[in-house]
Amino acid sequence: MSRSRVTKPSLEPATGLVFLLTQVGAHAAARFAERLAPLKLAPPHAGILWGIKQADGLSQQALGEKLGMYPSRLVLILDELEQRGFVERRDRETDRRSYALHLTEAGAEILEQIGRITRENQEGICAALDEAERVQLKDLLSRIAAEQQLTLGVHPGYRKLGGAQPK
Amino acid sequence: MSRSRVTKPSLEPATGLVFLLTQVGAHAAARFAERLAPLKLAPPHAGILWGIKQADGLSQQALGEKLGMYPSRLVLILDELEQRGFVERRDRETDRRSYALHLTEAGAEILEQIGRITRENQEGICAALDEAERVQLKDLLSRIAAEQQLTLGVHPGYRKLGGAQPK
DNA sequence: TATTGTTATACTCTATAACTATA
């Protein structure tokens, strides 16, 4: 038995894999926000635009559900996006309480810019890894995500759960 | 050339590696906070206790620098930790403006519990991966962290930089 | 005058509840 002892694993909270994962993840998110800033957009804006593109014509209720955002928060961001001409709230004949959300042409354009920024960011963050290693990393993370039952595409930045914050 | 075309890579922001990394990282952090909650502690508390243990007797100024926290924020959390008997602020003879921070016995004990929770959390988060894969993941993340010049042990949860938030 | 710790405050984000208009 020449393996290092397993009975006393490192007590150090700041040296473990999960700490590293948290650190790198938050860094990547911060960098994305930075790169997005010139467009005068924050990550939630990007998520919303992307969500509408995926399911054009959906209601705010449905979008909030899909992204894990509170309706009240969604309203404010949509106001902004509508005012800037990226999103349209169209009346419905069937139910006049709800709107159908649509991307405008400008919205589609800004979404393409967001896509470009996303790729730039990925390139920046993953600069240390070659293509095969990126695939490997994505595979490992995907398996954690699947086992942890994370919903694909639900960004934690717009979550509504809220981690337990004592006191 | 049978490779898939490279000219039009996926525009989808929510399907990329970095999005996944962000998502899993935030999830891991949230789960850690949850597991910590029964101790009536939040992640920053844990970081501070750990920081003091690493450099017993340091000043608040130094600790804030080390963790990337604002002094004003540190004060409040230290007040709490001192009140609960985990930390001691000892006077210095050499410079009566600053205190020397020390872990009490209770502080060392709670830190061990934090260590246990940290390991439990790691076990929970990484359940999908075997030992070799965890090493592999840690290696990949470490290389990203090194290339991105992240400081080891500086948790993003108590950063003072703040990502650019437009509007 | 500069520095350490502290207090006060402003600002953003997040979450909840109350309200309106339709159904």
Next chain:
DNA sequence: TATAGTTATAGAGTATAACAATA
């Protein structure tokens, strides 16, 4: 009465500035 969207508001968390004691 229930639901979609909105408005109002409360609460954390974060960042900045002002302040007292000491150097």
